[in-house]
Amino acid sequence: MTSNKKIRAKRPLALVLESMKHAFRISHVAEKEAIWQWGEAKTGELPRTIDIGIWNIWKGLGGDDFLKEYQRMVQDRHLLLFQEALLTLKLLAQYAPDGYAAHHGATYRRRDGYRDGVMTVSAVAPDKGGKRILCLAPEPIFKTTKATLVTNFKVQGREQSLCVVNTHATLMRRPSTAARELEKVIQYISSHNGPIIYGGDFNTFSQAYIHEADRALAAIGLKRVEIQGDPRSSTNALDQLYVRGIEILEAKIDTSFLHSDHFPITAKIRIE
Numbered sequence: 001m002t003s004n005k006k007i008r009a010k011r012p013l014a015l016v017l018e019s020m021k022h023a024f025r026i027s028h029v030a031e032k033e034a035i036w037q038w039g040e041a042k043t044g045e046l047p048r049t050i051d052i053g054i055w056n057i058w059k060g061l062g063g064d065d066f067l068k069e070y071q072r073m074v075q076d077r078h079l080l081l082f083q084e085a086l087l088t089l090k091l092l093a094q095y096a097p098d099g100y101a102a103h104h105g106a107t108y109r110r111r112d113g114y115r116d117g118v119m120t121v122s123a124v125a126p127d128k129g130g131k132r133i134l135c136l137a138p139e140p141i142f143k144t145t146k147a148t149l150v151t152n153f154k155v156q157g158r159e160q161s162l163c164v165v166n167t168h169a170t171l172m173r174r175p176s177t178a179a180r181e182l183e184k185v186i187q188y189i190s191s192h193n194g195p196i197i198y199g200g201d202f203n204t205f206s207q208a209y210i211h212e213a214d215r216a217l218a219a220i221g222l223k224r225v226e227i228q229g230d231p232r233s234s235t236n237a238l239d240q241l242y243v244r245g246i247e248i249l250e251a252k253i254d255t256s257f258l259h260s261d262h263f264p265i266t267a268k269i270r271i272e
Helices: 014-024 063-074 089-094 174-189 209-220
Strands: 026-028 034-039 049-056 079-087 101-108 113-122 128-134 149-153 160-166 196-201 237-245 247-252 265-271
Touching: 034 089, 034 128, 034 247, 049 063, 049 196, 049 237, 079 089, 079 101, 079 160, 079 196, 101 128, 101 149, 113 149, 113 160, 128 174, 149 174, 160 174, 174 209, 209 237, 237 247
Parallel strands: 049 079, 160 196
Antiparallel strands: 026 101, 034 101, 049 265, 079 113, 101 113, 128 149, 149 160, 196 237, 247 265
């Protein structure tokens, strides 16, 4: 097994400090203007077997090398869930290549005009507009807020749509608070009777957090995907994938992506 310490991309301190400087003065994005849409994905239905990716892209601080990896991540995949997507409307166009649609659910706007949030990119247009759900409380120092984006997609041969939940959980909170944040999302999606993909950066940096997430999401039949040969330590397993009504054909942590401080989860799944 390869050690994360040897292959994880380092955070360049200068880039981190420059990004943090802009977060000292933020404004929160209102619900009515929270979601940006871009791209011309074809209308229609997802196939029953699809390739997905889940990746915290660290605000794109990896520069041109990151953009090359981003393009590689999107290529030939049907559905992608990104967190820490820091962008302007102009930059959103760059994140939606030909044939794809991008939906960005923003939480706050920095003083330089960039909006931070979660972004779902898809090869098929969603069945209906997305819903942004804010976490319970902001982070304690910068008062930045995390969020979840919910979108639905039609699936070939199914009357019920696929519910896709893209989440970025608050970092500084107790395990019990983490569970209550999940329960807030569960209340919104509980009426959905079809398959569900619930993925993203859960900030589950201990077994206690993972246990609370497992317990909360089991209430609506979601089960965590246990990835064979996961190279992450227990304190680095921040990103997770939970599913319902989904067969996992293949799932892995792809350590070939080095220009973020997270490794992506990639998976091939079949919608049952």
